Amino acid sequence: MKFSQRIGKKPATKNIQLESIDEDLLNGLWNISKIYIIDRISRRAKYGGDTDFDLFSNILWHKFYRLPIDTIPDYDFKTEKFIRENFFKGQWYETYDFIEFLTSLDFDEINTKDFITAINSLLEHEFSAYRFIDGKIAPISNKIEVNEIQQSLEQVNYFTSLSGANIHLTNALEKLSDRKNPDYRNSIKESISAIETTCRVLTGESTLGKALNSLEHKGIKIDDQLKSGFDKIYAFTNNKQSGIRHAIIEEHNNPDFDDAKYMLVVSSSFINYLVGKCKKLGITIK
Template identity: 45%
Template sequence: MRFSQRIGKKDVRQVLQTDSIDQILENKLWNNILNDFINKIEDHAYSYQKSKRAEVFIYIWENFFELKSDEIPSYTDGDVYTEGMTEYIKKWFLNAEWYEKYDLIEFLSDLSNPLRLDFTTKVNYTLKRELAGYTIIQNKIIQITAEQEISAIENALKNGSKYKSVETHLSQALEHLSNRENPDYRNSIKESISAVEAYCAILTNDSKSTLGKALNQIEKTHKIHTALKSSFSALYGYTSDSGGIRHSLLEDDINVEIEDAKFMLVSCSAFINYLKSKE
């Protein structure tokens, strides 16, 4: 792991990929296209009929790329040169803008249904694993990471030296969430809630205060709505009770997923920003 990754210096927008596709995600999406779509389609021609792959390539050439049918990579006898077409798609994909790459993924997802391929399932796994801000639902690319969520994390990370501990916890939460080699969603959640705890301890000038105690004090001095305080106390309880994240790191009674860690990071960041506005 690189030094910048170990200390948590990752750009939020690079981690939660909403307006870009990094090299690793690009590579894996191409592997999906090649291994889970192209190579799954039979490429053997029978008598004078074109192979199924050739037929699919013609459809892609004419309906996605919208190019002249007589200009598709072909042999001298007119048969589709499928290897050449694969290279054409690869070159186009690697040079396309990030949103154009998703155009192709969406097109192939729709095409994979009649071909009975599990392409969409494999792509969704890649998107989830690489923290892309999108998923495929009913063959359409849908954004699942909102701009407000990213902004909440970015703003929460912008603190002065007084709140360095808060920034450290949030950076570590982001690092645990985005570690491709060994993602640690449990510790990501712990760091997210610890960031709130650290912020509240500084706000109340009580370094030994628990979050529950600090919230009671802040409710009185900073006019936090009771329902909001209760909601966050409940989230804190989720991580701290006898079956919570902090008490069961070595047990399997709680199945912590990427969605849980992301939700806690966004929620804790938003709550820190809310407390900032009350100072």
């Protein structure tokens, strides 16, 4: 973590980038595109004819920009300047259109697999809601998921008694979105702890299992299958093989971004569900 982030002058974490691309992500996408694609396309003429860069420019103008190819600048550096200016002034979705289009190119100098790997690594690092999946950029988060997390954070921040849950959820999000050192295992731990804290506050019970059963006595009817599902999720975090809530002393499975994001979204949704039920039943949450 940078000095400016440690002292709170610059954020160490960020929100999921669903319908936006911030400066760090935009710069990274351009750099990878230039290193893996644009700079690798040959600008040397073959047998006195057009260069691969000329062919690349023709394809780009014709298939992507949909512009007359006789408007392509006479010099390569001017062509690249045009490409760069369009990249940085476009809408966020146009940027992803361009990145996806680059993978359709077929030049000997280009390794599309390495390009996609580098892009996906950057998208995860910058907390983007998208990844290359089966050759296409696809969302791994949607508005509903993002809204669930945001609403849950607002809920637990509003009620004083749920301040503990607020701390757990905030920590879960921070550990998931830390750009320098994401901690997926402890993000999952914080997410499930947020559920446990919420249930214990609502019921006064000492464990999540007892709290889920006690909720029914307060009139909050939870379907047996749903309750069983959360029991199993809690059991997963307590499983020694997962190493989530136990010391890592044997071979274990390392959770990844998708595991941690899933747990954060599920935990947020369940907290919203419980708070919503309490409001409907007139149960006071201080």
